[in-house]
Amino acid sequence: MNNAELWQAALGEIELSISKANFSTWFKNTTILSNENGKVVIGVPNGFAKEWLENKYNTYIFRALRNFRDDIREISCIIYSNEQAPAGATRKMDSVAQVADQQSSAENYQANTYVQQPLQGAMNPAAPNAAFENNINSRYTFENFIIGENNELARAACFAVSQNLGKIYNPLFIYGGVGLGKTHLLQSIGNEVLANDPSRRIKYITSERFANELIDSIRNQTVNDFKSAYQAIDLLIIDDVQFLAGKEKTQNEFFHIFNALYQINKQIVISSDRPPKAIATLEDRLRSRFEGGMIADIGKPDVETRIAILKTKSAENNFYMDEEAIRFIAENVKNNIRELEGALNRIIAACEFNKKLPTLKFVQQALAEIISSGKKKGIQSQHVIEAISQYFNISTRELIEKGRKKEIAYARHIAMYLMRSELNVSYPSIGSQFGGRDHTTALHAYEKINKELENDEKVREDVTILRERIYAV
Amino acid sequence: MKLTCTQENFKKAIYSTERVVGKQITLPILENILLETDNGMLKISATNLEIGVFLKIGAKIEEEGKITVPARLLSNFVNNIQNVGTVSLSVVDQTLHIESGSSKAQIKGLQATDFPIIPEMEGEFLFSLPAQEMKEAIPRLMICVSLDSTRPELTGLNFVLDKLEVRIAATDSFRLAESVVTLIKDNAQAYDLFMEKTTSIIVPLNTISEVFRVINPETQNIKIGIEESQIFFQIDNVRIVSRLINGKYPPYQQIIPETFATKVILSKEDALRAVKIAGIFTHSKAGEVKFSVNAEDKEVLVQSKAEEVGENKTNINAEIEGPSVEALFNPRYMADGLQAVSTSYLALLMNSGSSPAVLRMVQGEKKEEMLNYTYIIMPIKN
Numbered sequence: 001m002n003n004a005e006l007w008q009a010a011l012g013e014i015e016l017s018i019s020k021a022n023f024s025t026w027f028k029n030t031t032i033l034s035n036e037n038g039k040v041v042i043g044v045p046n047g048f049a050k051e052w053l054e055n056k057y058n059t060y061i062f063r064a065l066r067n068f069r070d071d072i073r074e075i076s077c078i079i080y081s082n083e084q085a086p087a088g089a090t091r092k093m094d095s096v097a098q099v100a101d102q103q104s105s106a107e108n109y110q111a112n113t114y115v116q117q118p119l120q121g122a123m124n125p126a127a128p129n130a131a132f133e134n135n136i137n138s139r140y141t142f143e144n145f146i147i148g149e150n151n152e153l154a155r156a157a158c159f160a161v162s163q164n165l166g167k168i169y170n171p172l173f174i175y176g177g178v179g180l181g182k183t184h185l186l187q188s189i190g191n192e193v194l195a196n197d198p199s200r201r202i203k204y205i206t207s208e209r210f211a212n213e214l215i216d217s218i219r220n221q222t223v224n225d226f227k228s229a230y231q232a233i234d235l236l237i238i239d240d241v242q243f244l245a246g247k248e249k250t251q252n253e254f255f256h257i258f259n260a261l262y263q264i265n266k267q268i269v270i271s272s273d274r275p276p277k278a279i280a281t282l283e284d285r286l287r288s289r290f291e292g293g294m295i296a297d298i299g300k301p302d303v304e305t306r307i308a309i310l311k312t313k314s315a316e317n318n319f320y321m322d323e324e325a326i327r328f329i330a331e332n333v334k335n336n337i338r339e340l341e342g343a344l345n346r347i348i349a350a351c352e353f354n355k356k357l358p359t360l361k362f363v364q365q366a367l368a369e370i371i372s373s374g375k376k377k378g379i380q381s382q383h384v385i386e387a388i389s390q391y392f393n394i395s396t397r398e399l400i401e402k403g404r405k406k407e408i409a410y411a412r413h414i415a416m417y418l419m420r421s422e423l424n425v426s427y428p429s430i431g432s433q434f435g436g437r438d439h440t441t442a443l444h445a446y447e448k449i450n451k452e453l454e455n456d457e458k459v460r461e462d463v464t465i466l467r468e469r470i471y472a473v
Numbered sequence: 474m475k476l477t478c479t480q481e482n483f484k485k486a487i488y489s490t491e492r493v494v495g496k497q498i499t500l501p502i503l504e505n506i507l508l509e510t511d512n513g514m515l516k517i518s519a520t521n522l523e524i525g526v527f528l529k530i531g532a533k534i535e536e537e538g539k540i541t542v543p544a545r546l547l548s549n550f551v552n553n554i555q556n557v558g559t560v561s562l563s564v565v566d567q568t569l570h571i572e573s574g575s576s577k578a579q580i581k582g583l584q585a586t587d588f589p590i591i592p593e594m595e596g597e598f599l600f601s602l603p604a605q606e607m608k609e610a611i612p613r614l615m616i617c618v619s620l621d622s623t624r625p626e627l628t629g630l631n632f633v634l635d636k637l638e639v640r641i642a643a644t645d646s647f648r649l650a651e652s653v654v655t656l657i658k659d660n661a662q663a664y665d666l667f668m669e670k671t672t673s674i675i676v677p678l679n680t681i682s683e684v685f686r687v688i689n690p691e692t693q694n695i696k697i698g699i700e701e702s703q704i705f706f707q708i709d710n711v712r713i714v715s716r717l718i719n720g721k722y723p724p725y726q727q728i729i730p731e732t733f734a735t736k737v738i739l740s741k742e743d744a745l746r747a748v749k750i751a752g753i754f755t756h757s758k759a760g761e762v763k764f765s766v767n768a769e770d771k772e773v774l775v776q777s778k779a780e781e782v783g784e785n786k787t788n789i790n791a792e793i794e795g796p797s798v799e800a801l802f803n804p805r806y807m808a809d810g811l812q813a814v815s816t817s818y819l820a821l822l823m824n825s826g827s828s829p830a831v832l833r834m835v836q837g838e839k840k841e842e843m844l845n846y847t848y849i850i851m852p853i854k855n
Binding site: 021022024025045046047048049050052055056078079080298308320 | 475499500501520522524525589590591623701702714716780
C-alpha cells in the first residue's frame, strides 16, 4: 500500500464518521506527503485546514490510519499547494512530484521516481487498449462526482467496493431514477480500480449489450467462449439490469456467469432504475441473489446538491453565474441531473448567442419553456379531460358518466391522477368535475395510479405521453 | 458568557469582521461570526476559509464563554439600534441575548467549538508598511489585477521585498501597475533571514481589498508577517490572515523600458477627457484610440474611428521632449491609468508605436517625474 492508497483508504473511513459538508470542506485536496518511522505528514491546502485537522480531526485521522497501518504514531500537517495538478488519472503522479519537491533529500527523491516511473510507463501504453475493451470512460471519476444526501450511501458503498474488490459488498446493487448518476458511480468504480491497479480486468456493459452479445454468440455457436471470457473478469459492472426482464435465456446465462464470478469472490456491480423486487419478470433466483449483497439507492438531489452541481458544472465551462440565478435554476429544475445540465447548457448557449450576462431575469426568460408548470401556462382540468378522451378514444361524456367498463375506469383514473399531480386540483373538486363523485374516489384513483407507476411499464408510458400532450397545448 | 462593552467599539468590530463572511452552502457555520471572551477582552472572529479576520475590544466581563451567531443578522441589528453608549451580551442555551438601551434581541447561535480555528502566527512580524501610503497605492494597483482564474498567479498583487522598499505590482498582461512603498523594518534580523529564502510573494486580491477597507485615516502602520504560505496583517487592532497564491510572478521588470525617447507632459484632466470621448467612438470591445505626438506643434492629437459610428479628434496642448511618435491604445486601459493619477499633470513616456508606454505622476514647478507609481500599457500593434 503506497501513501496515496493509504490515504484513499483512510479517507473512505473518515468520510463515514463525519458529515459530508465537513468532509468535503476539510479533506479536499489533502494528501499524504511522507510516511516515515510511523510519522505521517499530511499536506493540506491552507492554514485553516491545518489547524482543523490537527486540532479537531486528529483522532479520526489517527484511528483511520491505524486501521491500515498499525505502526503509525504521529500525525502532522503542513501547507502545500496542488492547485496546478490536473484532476483525473494524472493526479497521483503529480502529487508524487510535489512530494519530491517538498522533500529536499535526494534519496527520497530518487526512491520515489524509481518506483513511479516504470509504473507510469506500464500504464500509458495499456490505457487506450484497456479503455477499448472494458468500456470505461475516464471522464467519470469519484473526484468529479458531487456528493449529496441523496447519493451519500451509494457513493460510499461504491468507493468502498473500489478499494476492496469482491470482499465487502458483493454484489453491489445500485438503483435510482434516470439521470441521477448511476452510470457515473459505476464508471467511477472502474476508473478508481484501474488507477490503483491497471492490470485488473474490468468489464462495464449494459444489460442490453450483454443480451446482444449473447445472441450473437449463440448464432455463431461460440457460447462457450462468451462464458469463459466473462468468467475471467475481476470486476463486472452491469448497467440498467432491468432490461433483462423478460429475456429468459439471457437471464439464465447471466445467472451462470454471476454464480461463477461470485463463487470465486469476483466483484459484481449492478444498476437498475428500481429495486430488484420491483423488476417484474426477473427470475426469483436472480432476484434473491441481487438482494443478497448490498443495495443502495440514489434519490433525487436536494436543492443544496443541485446548487453545488450547477456551480461545479459552470466552473468546468468557465462560465460565471451569480448566486441568485444558480439558485433559481436549482429550485426549478428538480427531477434529474441531466435536466439540470441541459438547463445550464441552454443558458450558456443563450448567453453566448445574445451576448448577455446571465442575470436572474435573463435566466428566467431563457428557461421559461422548460420549467413552466401546468398552472403557469394556464392549463385547466378541461385540457386534461380532452387529452385523455382523445388518447383513449373515449368521449368526454363517457369519461364523466357512471360507466364502470374497465378501459373507461382506467382512463378516468389516469385523468384524476394527472389533474391532481400536474394541476394540483383538490380531490373534492376533481370528484365534482367527474359527475359529482365523492372525493375519496379521486383519492383512490390518484393512489392507485401512483402505485402502478412504479410497477407497470404500460401505465408509466401512458402517463408520460399524456403529460407531454397536455403541455404541448 | 456575560459582558458589557461600548456600543461604538462593538459596532466597529462587527463592521470590520462581518464582510469576509460569505454565502456558504457547504458549511453553514461560516456564515457566522464567533464571539468569545479572551483575557479580559471580547474577541470577534470571522472567516471564509480563504481569509480570516479577528480583533479584540475592551469589555467588562462577568462570565467567560463563547458563541457563534449569523453575521448578517447581528450586524443588521447592531447597525439599527439607538446609540446609548453600551451593549450587554449574554449567552443562555446557545442563544445570544443582546441588550442596548430600549432594544433587546435574542439571536439563535451555533456551538462555538464547530467554528474554524483561525491560524495564529508562530513567529514575529517581519516588517511594516506605512498605512496611508498603502491606502493610496492599493486602488491604483487593484485596477490591473487579472480576474482570469486560468492564471492564478496574476489574480493577486506581487510584493517584491527589498532592503529599503517594497515594490508592489499588479498586471493582467495587457497593462501593469507598480507602486514603490517605503519599508519599515520591525525585526531586521528576521527580515534579512526571510529575504534569503524568498523575496517575492503574491497576495490574493480579496485579501488586499479587505486590508484596504480596514485602514482608517488614523492608522499608522500595517504590520506584516509571513509563515508557511500564509500572510498575516495587523492593522490597528484588526488581524487579517490569508493564504498566499502559489506560483511564480512573471519577471515584469524586464518589460519596463529603461530609457524613453519621447516625454510628454499633459494635463490629467485634458487627457482623460480626450480618451473618454475617443472611447465613445470605438467598438465596444476591440476599441483603439490613436495618440499622435507632434513635437513641432507641441500638441497631442487623440483620435478614434469606428466604421458604423463615426469618428472624433481632440487636440491637447503639451510639453514635449524628443521626436514625434504615434501609438494605438485600448481606451479603457488608458483611461484606467489616467484615472489612477492623483496629480494635475502627468508624464506619458514613449519609445515607438510598438513598445510599452509608461504613465507617471509629476510634481512641482519643474514637473519632475515621481517614481513611486508606474503604469505601463502595451500599445495595440498594427
